[in-house]
Amino acid sequence: xxxxxxxxxxxxxxxxxxxxxxxxxxxxxxxxxxxxxxxxxxxxxxxxxxxxxxxxxxxxxxxxxxxxxxxxxxxxxxxxxxxxxxxxxxxxxxxxxxxxxxxxxxxxxxxxxxxxxxxxxxxxxxxxxxxxxxxxxxxxxxxxxxxxxxxxxxxxxxxxxxxxxxxxxxxxxxxxxxxxxxxxxxxxxxxxxxxxxxxxxxxxxxxxxxxxxxxxxxxxxxxxxxxxxxxxxxxxxxxxxxxxxxxxxxxxxxxxxxxxxxxxxxxxxxxxxxxxxxxxxxxxxxxxxxxxxxx
Amino acid sequence: xxxxxxxxxxxxxxxxxxxxxxxxxxxxxxxxxxxxxxxxxxxxxxxxxxxxxxxxxxxxxxxxxxxxxxxxxxxxxxxxxxxxxxxxxxxxxxxxxxxxxxxxxxxxxxxxxxxxxxxxxxxxxxxxxxxxxxxxxxxxxxxxxxxxxxxxxxxxxxxxxxxxxxxxxxxxxxxxxxxxxxxxxxxxxxxxxxxxxxxxxxxxxxxxxxxxxxxxxxxxxxxxxxxxxxxxxxxxxxxxxxxxxxxxxxxxxxxxxxxxxxxxxxxxxxxxxxxxxxxxxxxxxxxxxxxxxxxxxxxxxxxxxxxxxxxxxxxxxxxxxxxxxxxxxxxxxxxxxxxxxxxxxxxxxxxxx
Numbered sequence: 057x058x059x060x061x062x063x064x065x066x067x068x069x070x071x072x073x074x075x076x077x078x079x080x081x082x083x084x085x086x087x088x089x090x091x092x093x094x095x096x097x098x099x100x101x102x103x104x105x106x107x108x109x110x111x112x113x114x115x116x117x118x119x120x121x122x123x124x125x126x127x128x129x130x131x132x133x134x135x136x137x138x139x140x141x142x143x144x145x146x147x148x149x150x151x152x153x154x155x156x157x158x159x160x161x162x163x164x165x166x167x168x169x170x171x172x173x174x175x176x177x178x179x180x181x182x183x184x185x186x187x188x189x190x191x192x193x194x195x196x197x198x199x200x201x202x203x204x205x206x207x208x209x210x211x212x213x214x215x216x217x218x219x220x221x222x223x224x225x226x227x228x229x230x231x232x233x234x235x236x237x238x239x240x241x242x243x244x245x246x247x248x249x250x251x252x253x254x255x256x257x258x259x260x261x262x263x264x265x266x267x268x269x270x271x272x273x274x275x276x277x278x279x280x281x282x283x284x285x286x287x288x289x290x291x292x293x294x295x296x297x298x299x300x301x302x303x304x305x306x307x308x309x310x311x312x313x314x315x316x317x318x319x320x321x322x323x324x325x326x327x328x329x330x331x332x333x334x335x336x337x338x339x340x341x342x343x344x345x346x347x348x349x350x351x
Numbered sequence: 352x353x354x355x356x357x358x359x360x361x362x363x364x365x366x367x368x369x370x371x372x373x374x375x376x377x378x379x380x381x382x383x384x385x386x387x388x389x390x391x392x393x394x395x396x397x398x399x400x401x402x403x404x405x406x407x408x409x410x411x412x413x414x415x416x417x418x419x420x421x422x423x424x425x426x427x428x429x430x431x432x433x434x435x436x437x438x439x440x441x442x443x444x445x446x447x448x449x450x451x452x453x454x455x456x457x458x459x460x461x462x463x464x465x466x467x468x469x470x471x472x473x474x475x476x477x478x479x480x481x482x483x484x485x486x487x488x489x490x491x492x493x494x495x496x497x498x499x500x501x502x503x504x505x506x507x508x509x510x511x512x513x514x515x516x517x518x519x520x521x522x523x524x525x526x527x528x529x530x531x532x533x534x535x536x537x538x539x540x541x542x543x544x545x546x547x548x549x550x551x552x553x554x555x556x557x558x559x560x561x562x563x564x565x566x567x568x569x570x571x572x573x574x575x576x577x578x579x580x581x582x583x584x585x586x587x588x589x590x591x592x593x594x595x596x597x598x599x600x601x602x603x604x605x606x607x608x609x610x611x612x613x614x615x616x617x618x619x620x621x622x623x624x625x626x627x628x629x630x631x632x633x634x635x636x637x638x639x640x641x642x643x644x645x646x647x648x649x650x651x652x653x654x655x656x657x658x659x660x661x662x663x664x665x666x667x668x669x670x671x672x673x674x675x676x677x678x679x680x681x682x683x684x685x686x687x688x689x690x691x692x693x694x695x696x697x698x699x700x701x702x703x704x
Contacts (some may be wrong), residue, residue, distance in 0.1 A: 069388060069593050070558035143483055166524035168465070203470065204478030207462035214465055215529040222527060222556050275537045275544070311535045312591040 075307065076225040078316055083263045083302030091321045092297045095328055099293070102332045104246040106339050111346035116338055118331065119253040123286050126334035126341075128277060133341035142197040144205075144212040149271075150194055151175060151209070152217035153236035153257060159217075160226055160235055167217035171210055219309035220257065220271055234259040242293040252331070254290025256304070265302040266291065275311045284317040285327030292324060300324070366607025368518035375611050376564055376600055383560040386594040390616070394623055395538075395590055401627040402539045405634040418537075419630065419637045421545045423580040426629040431649065433632060433642035434662075438655035446492040448504055449571055452511075454480055454489040455504075456570035456604050457550060459512045460519075461530040464551060467521035472512035473505040511570060511604045518607055528553040534587040543630055547587050557594030561614070564598045570605060577601045577610070579625060585614045586622035595619060 068074040107116055125132055155170035164170035175198065180186075182195025198209055226233070235258050244250035258269035268287055277283055284304040292300040306315040317323060367375055428436035458479035463469050481490040493501065522528040529552045536545040551566040565584050569577060581599040589595040599618075600611040612618070636642055646665035656662050656671045663669045 069386060071556055071593065145483075166527070168524040168528070172466075201482065202475065202478035203468070204458065204462060204475030205482035207466050207468075207475070208458065208479045208482050211461045211465040211530045215532050218527050218529050219532075274533075274535050275541065278541070310533045310591070311537060312593065 071312075072223060072225045075223055075305065075314060076228050078314070079224070079258075079260055079267050079269060079303075079305050080229065080262045081303075083265050083267075084318060085320050086265070087292065087297055087300045087319070087321050087324060089297040092292060092300065092324075095321075095324055096293055099328045099331065100245045103244045103250050103335055106332070106335050107244075107247055107249040109339055110249055110342055114342055114346075115249045115251070116335065116342070117251045117253060118335060118338070120255055120283065120286055122338065123331065123334050124277065124283060126337040127279060127282060127330065130337050130341065133338060134345050142194065144209040147194040147198070147209055148212040148216040149257075150192060150236075151178075151213035152220060154192070155213065155217040156220050157235035159221055160233065167221045168214050171213045171217055175206070175210055175213070220307075223271075223307055223309065224258070224269070229260050231261060240287070240290045240294040242290050250335070252290045252293065254287040254294070256287045256291075262302055264298075266299060267302045268304045270304055270306050272306055272308045273310060274308065276306060276308055276313050276315050279330075280306060280315045281317055281323070282327060282330045284315060285319070285323050286331070288317070288319045289324050289327040289331065292319075364608075366514075366518060367609050368607070369520055372518055372609060373520060375609055376566065376598060378598065383562060383597045384595075384613075385560055386557050388593075390595070390619070391589050391593045394586065394619060397623055398538055398590075398626065398630075402543050402630055402634070405631050418542055418544045419633050421543060421626060421630050421633060423547055423583050425633060426583060426626065427576055427579065429629050429632045429636070430625070431647055432645040432653075433636060434644040434655055434659060435647075435649055435653045437636060437642045438653055442654045444488070446488050448496075448500065451489045451492050452504060452507060453570045454487070455493075455508050456511050456515075457531070457568055459508070460515055460550065460568050460604065463512075463515050463519060464522060464528055464530055469512050469516055472509050476508055476512075514604055514607055522553055526553040527555050534584075534591050536587055536590045538630075543634065545583075545587060545590070545626065545630075547584055549584055549588070552588070552596075554597075556592060561594055561597035563588060563592070563594070563596040564600065565596045566599075567601045569601055569603050572605070573601075573603055573608060573610075578612070579622075581612065582618050582622040583626065586619055586626065589614075589619060 110116065122133075151171060151174055152167075154174040155164070155167050158164040158170040158173065159167060164173055178192050178195040179199045181189040181191035182199045194209075198206065201209070237256075237259060240252075240254040242252040242254075244252070255270075256268035257271045260267050260269075268291070270284060270287060272283065284306045288301045288304050301319045303319055304317045306313075306317070308314075425436065428439065455476040459469060459472055459476050462475060462479065469475065477490060477493060480487045493504070496504065530550065532549045532552050534547050534549060537543070538545065549565050550568040552563055553566075554563040557563065565581070565588055567577070567581055567584065578601075581601055585596055585599050595614045598611055598613055600609060602609050632643075644659055644661050646661045650656060650659070650662035651666040651668065651672050653659065653662055653666075654671055656666060657669045
């Protein structure tokens with residue numbers, strides 16, 4: 057499996073073997089510390105200048121969702137900051153990742169059992185009886201649901217977790233992969249108003265560098281390189297040149313599509329350029345929304 | 352020896368249940384066909400070639416219209432009558448009791464497969480359809496039903512739930528059962544998108560042999576069109592995963608009937624031909640072409656009936672019947688699921704689940 061392979065891989069069976077091969081393939085090239093320093097300084101300068109125009113007191117946090125929205129559907133940006141509304145579909149990744157992590161550690165025999173255990177533990181932590189527990193963000197909402205609604209949350213998470221669990225040959229991943237784990241956060245130097253947040257669903261190490269797996273919904277966007285480059289860029293900015301991912305593998309289970317982005321200086325620069333454009337679009341949307349509110 | 356006038360009780364239909372049902376779905380593991388590694392690519396190429404020109408032509412449509420969506424509903428609809436499909440799309444979506452029943456039973460089946468518990472089917476089903484963030488139209492519809500009709504619907508749901516519990520064993524976790532699994536297959540650069548939501552799929556991803564079984568759940572009556580729906584899903588799964596399912600099945604929760612079919616090359620070839628026939632028409636409509644009118648058993652329910660001469664002749668009236676009004680109409684057995692609101696899936700068409 058070479059770095060150049062992308063769409064053709066979707067026809068190779070068994071898929072899990074091909075995807076695992078792609079994820080752990082030796083890294084080609086890398087990003088020099090000096091290149092990353094220049095990129096960081098350039099990006100920080102561009103972003104700091106942009107967010108200066110934000111309405112007073114406002115801050116911008118760019119994650120994968122807002123990054124994609126700004127590039128693909130800027131017209132929807134005005135409604136993106138509406139209050140968060142829980143749903144089974146919105147919780148499936150969080151619950152599903154915890155379940156897959158249990159399976160990887162062999163604490164649970166299957167995604168279905170693992171999801172059930174994760175939800176039971178979440179409901180227990182979320183009932184407020186133990187003041188020392190720190191329940192997951194979905195726990196209180198889940199605990200407030202009736203049995204039928206809880207079943208839908210469980211079913212959504214089982215389907216998602218099963219798709220991820222069957223996507224890789226986990227036994228081949230050594231050292232043990234990090235499933236879910238903490239997100240990468242990068243506070244833009246020179247301003248308190250700009251933060252980037254990168255998320256990956258699975259992190260493995262290959263040749264001393266991380267490789268990321270990102271699970272998407274539906275079909276890859278036309279600009280899938282940006283979607284995969286974003287978590288790599290934030291990881292590099294937040295953790296330094298030794299943690300620049302070798303690659304990011306994108307998996308879209310609903311369509312069976314796989315895309316692979318080899319991370320080099322060019323990929324990081326392209327993504328940084330796209331981030332600047334997205335932030336400009338977001339700032340414009342905030343200014344417009346502010347003008348509407350006060351006007 | 353006298354010949355009995357009616358079948359003896361021993362010959363009467365007995366729905367499969369328990370191990371018998373599972374055996375029909377799974378069959379012996381040795382029966383799983385080998386996967387032809389070139390099949391999925393070949394089928395995709397065939398579709399891409401067939402849609403290359405029309406897919407490009409559909410870009411005449413306004414950009415905001417998005418891709419041409421091929422679902423089991425749009426496919427059946429456009430092959431039945433283009434004008435009816437266009438009329439239905441421009442009418443407000445109407446939730447009927449049949450449609451509500453389908454959604455509620457789907458939710459209960461999903462709960463049973465996932466949790467192995469159904470304690471209070473009616474309230475649990477309402478719970479389930481009401482949990483979506485946008486507020487489900489079915490929950491609102493049920494809330495507005497008159498007491499008597501609501502009670503009747505609740506009784507039917509409870510009865511169908513009892514049938515599910517009685518006949519369906521809870522799948523072992525090792526089967527890797529997925530419910531309401533969305534499958535999306537983009538074609539011709541995303542200008543045409545085939546999609547569907549599979550009620551139940553089980554079995555791990557295929558290697559050398561096919562390993563997935565796909566099951567559709569129907570709460571209404573049996574229709575011949577359900578086979579074509581299943582074949583469409585078999586094609587979707589083949590294109591998505593690179594391997595065909597080894598079996599496809601429709602399960603009727605009202606009667607317990609189970610139709611099971613192996614997935615052969617002929618099934619997939621037929622599905623490709625049907626998708627091409629329908630997708631070409633859908634692309635033509637998306638490009639702004641005048642819809643063709645094909646009189647059929649559904650004309651009486653078509654909102655375009657007053658403006659459709661062949662339809663008026665077929666229906667014998669120019670006053671459309673209300674959605675869900677199927678009482679005493681034999682024509683309806685010829686009519687595809689979902690088009691009258693019976694046993695269809697709310698929100699599947701074009702929805703981004």
